[in-house]
Amino acid sequence: MKISRRGATADHGVSAVEFTKPKFRWNSKIKCISIRESGVGDFSTSSRHDYTVTVSLSELKSMLMVVGEDPVNESPKEISDALSPCMHALLRIVSVCIGRVGILNDGQDKDA
DSSP, X not given: OEEEEEOSXXXXXXXXXXXXXXXXXXXXXXXXXXEEEEEEEOSSSSOEEEEEEEEEHHHHHHHHHHHTTHHHHHOHHHXXXXXXXXXXXXXXXXXXXXXXXXXXXXSOBTTO
């Protein structure tokens, strides 16, 4: 994950920091994905910082809508290679969106 910035008024070019080993988790208290990395180098000094980025479900929806449009036609192999390993999770998300929640190990629905 790369975060870049450019000055809004005093533009000195693009500065960037990169997360090399981000940790992703669900924050159930605020219902969002939390992305953390510690000890990330500063944009322009030798300082190091701990970052937390939060992504709401609404923002995740917007990201998925972007990827589901032109990129699926322009870069299908890249999308398939990246997302195929999480097909089980994607299918669980689709299932909950159509009203099928919580499949148990024995094949019976929790909500049945």
